[in-house]
Amino acid sequence: EDQVTQSPEALRLQEGESSSLNCSYTVSGLRGLFWYRQDPGKGPEFLFTLYSAGEEKEKERLKATLTKKESFLHITAPKPEDSATYLCAVWENGNNRLAFGKGNQVVVIP
Amino acid sequence: NAGVTQTPKFRVLKTGQSMTLLCAQDMNHEYMYWYRQDPGMGLRLIHYSVGEGTTAKGEVPDGYNVSRLKKQNFLLGLESAAPSQTSVYFCASTLHLLPQETQYFGPGTRLLVL
Numbered sequence: 001e002d003q004v005t006q007s008p009e010a011l012r013l014q015e016g017e018s019s020s021l022n023c024s025y026t027v028s029g030l031r032g033l034f035w036y037r038q039d040p041g042k043g044p045e046f047l048f049t050l051y052s053a054g055e056e057k058e059k060e061r062l063k064a065t066l067t068k069k070e071s072f073l074h075i076t077a078p079k080p081e082d083s084a085t086y087l088c089a090v091w092e093n094g095n096n097r098l099a100f101g102k103g104n105q106v107v108v109i110p
Numbered sequence: 111n112a113g114v115t116q117t118p119k120f121r122v123l124k125t126g127q128s129m130t131l132l133c134a135q136d137m138n139h140e141y142m143y144w145y146r147q148d149p150g151m152g153l154r155l156i157h158y159s160v161g162e163g164t165t166a167k168g169e170v171p172d173g174y175n176v177s178r179l180k181k182q183n184f185l186l187g188l189e190s191a192a193p194s195q196t197s198v199y200f201c202a203s204t205l206h207l208l209p210q211e212t213q214y215f216g217p218g219t220r221l222l223v224l
Contacts, residue, residue, distance in 0.1 A: 004152065032208050043114075043200050043215030044153070049208065087153070091208060097168055098209065100152030 003027055004101035006088050012107045016077050021086055021104040024070040029093030033071050035064050036087040038103070044087055078108045113137070114216035116201050122222045123191045131186040131219050133201030139212070141204045142184040143168075144176060146197040147218075153200065159184055160207075191223045 007022045025033065032051050036044035048057045050066040057064050061082060063074040073086055085105045089098040117132040133142065144156040155168030157176040165176045173195060175187045184203075188195060199219045205212035 034209050041218070043202070043217055045215070046209060046213045049210055089153075089209075096166070096207075097155045097158065098153075100154070102150065102152050 002101070003092070003099040004088055004090055006086075006101035006104050008104065009102070010105040010107075012109060013075070013078050015079055015108055015110050018074070018076045018078070020075070021073040021088075021106070022070060023073070023088030023101055025088075025090045027090055027092040027099075031091040031093050033066055034089045034091070034098065035062075035071070035073055036089070038085045038087055040085075047086075073104075075106070078106075080108045080110050082106065083108045114201055114203055114214045116199075116216040116219050118219060119217070120220045120222075122224065123188075124224055125192060127191050128187070128189050129191065129221075130188075131199055131201075131221075133184040133186070133203075133216055134182055135184075135203040135214070136182060137203065137205070137212075137214070138181070139203035139205050140181075141207060142178065143202040143204075144174075144184065144186045145200045145202065146170065147200060148197050156186065156199075188221075191221075193223045195221065196223045197221060 005024045035047040038044045048064040053068045055066050061076045065072045085103040087103045089100040114135045140161050143158040145153045154170045159165050159178040162181040177185045201216040
């Protein structure tokens with residue numbers, strides 16, 4: 001069973017059309033939840049760390065939120081440069097590694 | 111400050127050949143990681159290191175070996191390549207154990223095993 005499930009797998013948005021990406025997770029104890037951005041042909045780029053339910057973090061048009069079961073990455077008024085794959089990962093208590101989801105591929109159309 | 115660099119960028123191997131992938135970071139980071147990324151799957155940890163001279167197994171270590179003789183370098187070796195090792199390999203380094211703004215990934219190495 002996957003620890004991290006991201007939905008939708010792919011999303012096409014019109015420029016300015018706000019939307020949300022979902023990352024649901026199943027761990028016995030969450031030490032941290034992480035969001036990354038990955039552009040084609042490049043390595044992931046760190047975006048946010050969330051540690052506890054109720055926590056929120058923002059960066060430009062992106063806002064990440066966390067509950068006890070899932071995290072959302074809200075994209076407000078997206079621009080074409082927001083097109084990327086967004087990766088979610090969790091760090092479970094007792095482990096020494098990140099468990100990644102398969103990603104949300106976002107395309108923003110001008 | 112170059113961040114994390116990976117060598118080579120692309121390589122084609124025949125089954126049974128060996129090769130070494132090099133990861134270098136110039137940020138004095140203690141923690142370094144090797145991941146593989148395959149279509150339809152998330153990034154998976156192969157091996158990692160928590161400091162010079164240390165290495166540990168990750169989620170998918172079979173068929174790979176690693177060494178961290180110098181703090182700035184983390185080498186990933188394939189002794190006898192198999193088609194199942196066709197993938198994109200990413201190295202990452204971080205200052206803290208838990209990823210924060212100080213975590214950086216390299217640009218990746220695309221490996222094709224025929």
